[in-house]
Amino acid sequence: MSTVIDAETQAEARVLNGTLRKFRRVNEIIGKHGKDPSNLIAILQDVQEEYRYLPEEIMTYISTVMEIHPSAVYGVATFYAQFSLEPKGKHVIKVCDGTACHVRNSQWIIDGLREHLRLKQGVTTTKDMLFTVETVACIGACALAPAMMVDEEIYGQLTPDKVKEIVDEIIAKEEE
Ligand code: FES
Numbered sequence: 001m002s003t004v005i006d007a008e009t010q011a012e013a014r015v016l017n018g019t020l021r022k023f024r025r026v027n028e029i030i031g032k033h034g035k036d037p038s039n040l041i042a043i044l045q046d047v048q049e050e051y052r053y054l055p056e057e058i059m060t061y062i063s064t065v066m067e068i069h070p071s072a073v074y075g076v077a078t079f080y081a082q083f084s085l086e087p088k089g090k091h092v093i094k095v096c097d098g099t100a101c102h103v104r105n106s107q108w109i110i111d112g113l114r115e116h117l118r119l120k121q122g123v124t125t126t127k128d129m130l131f132t133v134e135t136v137a138c139i140g141a142c143a144l145a146p147a148m149m150v151d152e153e154i155y156g157q158l159t160p161d162k163v164k165e166i167v168d169e170i171i172a173k174e175e176e
Contacts, residue, residue: 087125112160
């Protein structure tokens with residue numbers, strides 16, 4: 001019985017420590033930029049870089065510390081496409097479906113990639129949180145169409161096989 005309680009207490013302590021660390025980091029970010037509401041976007045950008053999305057509890061915390069109404073913080077977070085309210089994978093793959101890529105069969109690339117990562121319809125992030133797949137408009141590499149970006153790197157003249165190779169290489173590196 002006491003072993004069960006100990007395990008529960010330890011688990012609670014771990015969660016509390018994690019939460020404290022999280023809010024401490026958010027305090028550092030707010031401290032870096034300052035509490036002026038004009039700094040909200042920069043603060044949200046840094047929070048997103050840290051957590052790869054904007055967790056709801058952190059947005060609420062930011063609104064309290066900065067004395068901004070929660071709906072204003074939420075409004076900014078939902079207005080800009082750069083912000084995500086959903087957790088994203090470690091690697092974000094942006095497959096271009098702009099005009100140049102579309103006419104060079106980007107759908108073929110998107111379908112192949114999603115199938116390779118076993119993403120069900122409507123799901124964009126793999127279960128292991130390694131990849132998020134998004135479809136975007138032009139990424140500025142039309143001459144290389146069809147193209148995609150993995151994190152900050154651009155890959156062009158894609159075929160479904162080439163996309164599989166790129167993804168498998170990342171998976172292999174992650175497993176090293
Ligand atoms: S349309 Fe795809 S890179 Fe421009």
